[in-house]
Amino acid sequence: MNSFTEENYIKSIYHLSKDGNQAVNTNSIAEQTSTKASSVTDMIKKLAEKGLINYVKYQGVTLTPKGYSLAVGIIRKHRLWEVFLVEKLQFKWDEVHDIAEQLEHIKSDTLVDRLADFLGNPKADPHGDLIPDKEGKFQSKDLIRISKMEAGDTGIISGVNEHSPKFLQYLEKSGLVLGKKIAVIEVIEFDGSVILLMENKEITISREAAKNILILA
């Protein structure tokens, strides 16, 4: 049985390794988990001992298959609970993350399966993040940032790259929510801000915002 702490480290390592690919260094784990590098060294020794990560001193860590499937399982639970909170309990998309951080550690395989069924086996959470299936497979989508689009390009808002309540509330207020169709009218050369057309209205967003909104072409 893994502690919440261990699970949070594994999840951090997963996210930092860009979904399980590259090696992750000690300092970045420390930052992600709000701990110190020395604490991380202690913990990664323990996780390596448990067979969840590959660890060579000074070389950073990678997830083993066992660690990877643990991470994906936690992420599945996190995202399913977020769907539950939004779809069934009327939470807003900017309110669900902290509660899901708690719920993701509830242990019961049956519960996860039943919850997924209850929700209609959703493929994405309220932020457009993909929900892996029971076997840990993601049904990958090809999303691009608005900041990579050019005048004339069109698409549908399908995800975000930044999950802070502040940003999500801003999008909500501006009507830039998942499912909306947008077209890029112009990219301002000076500062990279982008003028969009959405529902026959022009909306200007900063380059920073444009980098964090994901579009399905």
Add this chain to the structure above:
Amino acid sequence: MNSFTEENYIKSIYHLSKDGNQAVNTNSIAEQTSTKASSVTDMIKKLAEKGLINYVKYQGVTLTPKGYSLAVGIIRKHRLWEVFLVEKLQFKWDEVHDIAEQLEHIKSDTLVDRLADFLGNPKADPHGDLIPDKEGKFQSKDLIRISKMEAGDTGIISGVNEHSPKFLQYLEKSGLVLGKKIAVIEVIEFDGSVILLMENKEITISREAAKNILILA
């Protein structure tokens, strides 16, 4: 912020004190929490420090108003989650307790309120145990054990006093589930077993079982 451990001690004290009335002694807390008396002494000092219990050395403990409302809040969550699991996720009544033991520690007042609304503000959980409202008030019912009934008495099965999966599965198999109307035909003097009439069928249960089934007259 209270740890899961602290919450479990408070809940144990609540249950052992018969819903918050009498004083609870160290050994019984140790038994309930599967720890040793010495561990309990340490923990109750801490809980007293936090203002959750009244503690005088060698005199046992009682809940303060603050401790009482913490306990009731946890019990509310536990029972609401049990309703959720049975009503929405098709769990059986003998399968939900352990999962609810985890879910009862999730911290979010909004979540509890929304969950209660979502479930239609149920007054009782799948075992007939009362669910306190937001203010911690129980809508008390007057239930009696079948073992206290006499030949000729009738009523509706409305709760259980024993929550082990074994017992719940036995009731399920025998059809002795919540809402069923029963009549006592005879109480066997020899061993206290009880012959019931339910849906025109006779069912004999042991005195032990009769003590653990609760009836609304």
Add this chain to the structure above:
DNA sequence: TAGTATTTTTAGATTTATCTAAAAATTAAA
């Protein structure tokens, strides 16, 4: 009421997850 049994508390250790400060290894720069 004195003596015994039971319950509770204290004393001292252990495990987990964390920290600070210092040492060691790696990486970058001169």
Add this chain to the structure above:
DNA sequence: TTTAATTTTTAGATAAATCTAAAAATACTA
């Protein structure tokens, strides 16, 4: 290719929750 900067690991401490063994207090009994 030395030297300096950065990163990582080790050493030693601390706080939380637990334990065993022993001491102290309370309760029971003859």
